[in-house]
Amino acid sequence: MKRNFISGILLNFVVMVGISVILSHPGVAAELAKEQVVRVGSDVDDIGTVDPHFAIKIGEDIIYRSVYEGLLRLPYGEMNMDKLQPCLAESWSLSSDKLTWTFKLRKGVKWHEGYGEFTAEDVKFSIERILDPKVGSPFRPTLSTIDRVTVVDPYTVQIKTKRILPELPALMVDYQAGYVVCKKAVEKLGNDIKYHPVGTGPFKFQSYKPKENFTLVANEEYWGGKPILTKIVDIFMPDDATRELALRKGEVEAISLPAKQEWIDRVRKAGFDVNLTSP
Known part of the structure; x- marks a missing residue:
């Protein structure tokens, strides 16, 4: 069953401002029921910093917006x-x-x-x-x-x-x-605060692997209530085709890309949910 996953679940806790297109896998609801882990393919090869007073790179925002408030x-x-x-x-x-x-x-x-x-x-x-x-x-x-x-x-x-x-x-x-x-x-x-964020938000730092991924886990003591998700893995995938293939194969639950109308139309026809956000 299709589900508008990003706006319905993930963006309750992670606001991806700066990412123009978010795609979600139609089968993500079943996956969430099992593990409550979300893997996001970001269009970067690595992060420069997740210190919110310095971060300006698209692909870093999913991290610091989940940690800081x-x-x-x-x-x-x-x-x-x-x-x-x-x-x-x-x-x-x-x-x-x-x-x-x-x-x-x-x-x-x-x-x-x-x-x-x-x-x-x-x-x-x-x-x-x-x-x-x-x-x-x-x-x-x-x-x-x-x-x-x-x-x-x-x-x-x-x-x-x-x-x-x-x-x-x-x-x-x-x-x-x-x-x-x-x-x-x-x-x-x-x-070290550049790669080891400490905030008050619903997710907290677990690990960072340069050129590979950045992992956050739920903050069970969050003042706003325990998050629905248990883990968010931001996977660095700079190549557009690689990210789309990973989504189609179910290796990630969501991907990001700059807005391209022909690309949006194509993936929508393939049955994926597309959520547009402001840059």
């Missing part, structure tokens, strides 16, 4: 900033002078691998890390209007802007500069 988020498929939802922050408000935003953080959220509880210190560290010119994050310009970040208490953080910035909450979503990283993990792992 922002203070806020949008429902999948939405770009309307009026529909922002709480994530690591439960609520947010603006001061009377419209320069200071206060975020009340979710309590009891745990970092992966025993790094302790998520707090306002992690938010402050993340924003200041991006803004530090010595760090060299490509997303520094995105947050350049921020004047300072103040930790009020472990679960309250204030962000003051240099000018009135009504779109500040939109910059705190789980995308690019909005991701919160673990201060303790970054300080301990150093450069």
Whole structure:
């Protein structure tokens, strides 16, 4: 039985923004019932980094979007900033002078691998890390209007802007500069954080094999509830034909490719589900 697998299951936990076409295997429902493991063929030969403050390469997003989160988020498929939802922050408000935003953080959220509880210190560290010119994050310009970040208490953080910035909450979503990283993990792992992500999200790091694959496993202590899937394996397959063949043979449950209309039409005729996402 055909099933719209990616939008129905995987994208509840993994948002593949930047991948233009996602294909899913018609028999994936039965496979999920057995193992709950999803293998994704990505159109890259390897990853450069899965540190969300640096990652810009298509094919890396399935990893860091499964591991890291922002203070806020949008429902999948939405770009309307009026529909922002709480994530690591439960609520947010603006001061009377419209320069200071206060975020009340979710309590009891745990970092992966025993790094302790998520707090306002992690938010402050993340924003200041991006803004530090010595760090060299490509997303520094995105947050350049921020004047300072103040930790009020472990679960309250204030962000003051240099000018009135009504779109500040939109910059705190789980995308690019909005991701919160673990201060303790970054300080301990150093450069290894590029390939050993530590987040608060529904999936956590298991292994990385250069030029082969990157494996995530379910975070059973996830604050949002136990994930449906037990494992995601991102397999590096830079060749289009190889990925399509792997999908047809059932060696992967989904593949990604740049959008090409003739290719989309062809695979749809073959009975595969195609899900388009924004680049």
